[in-house]
Amino acid sequence: MSVLLIAEDVDDIAMILVRLFRRDGMTVLHGADGAEAFDLAVEHRPDVILTDLGMPRMDGWDLLKAVRNHSDLRDTPVAILTGQLQPGDARVSESGACCLLLKPCPNDELRATVRQLVENGPHGHTFSSAGCLSHATTSL
Ligand SMILES: [Zn+2]
Known part of the structure; x- marks a missing residue:
């Protein structure tokens, strides 16, 4: 069974996301901030991480950095889900994220x-190239 880790500090949004992906048959873990999410990632090695950006203690950028610098987690696919960025923001690909999803996301x-x-599974990130999820409408 695929394991999805969601980093989201707003309870209502987190609950909706957890429910959505559990209905899809995934094992869903939820961290209420980047630090909690990172601890869960180290412990459970999720297949995919979906992270918000603005969070207390450790934000989404720092979570990405920590994941990409961790020897066992560095190739984990990460999607950013935020309402704070514009499509094409260069920081997304520089951070090593696979793609950007904008709230509210269908x-x-x-x-x-x-x-x-x-499906893509673990893969390397060069930090400078375009996001790797080329099919998505909101990818970079
Ligand atoms: Zn990727």
């Missing part, structure tokens, strides 16, 4: 993106 697009990342 459920179908959320599902399709996470499914695609699960």
Whole structure:
């Protein structure tokens, strides 16, 4: 069974996301901030990470950095889900994220993106190239 880790500090959004992906048959873990999510990632080695950006203690950028610098987690596919960025923001590809999803994101697009990342599996990130999920409408 695929394991999805969600880093999201807003309870209502987290609950909706957890429910959505559990209905899809995934094992879903939830960290209420980047630090908690990182601990869960180290412990459970999720197949895909879906992270918000603005979070207390450790934000999404720092979570990405920590994941990409961790020897066992560095190739984990990561999608950013935020309302704070514009499409094409260079920081997304520089951070080593696979793609950017903008809130509010339709459920179908959320599902399709996470499914695609699960299928793609672990892969390296160069930090400077365009996001690696080329099929998604909001990818970079
Ligand atoms: Zn990627």
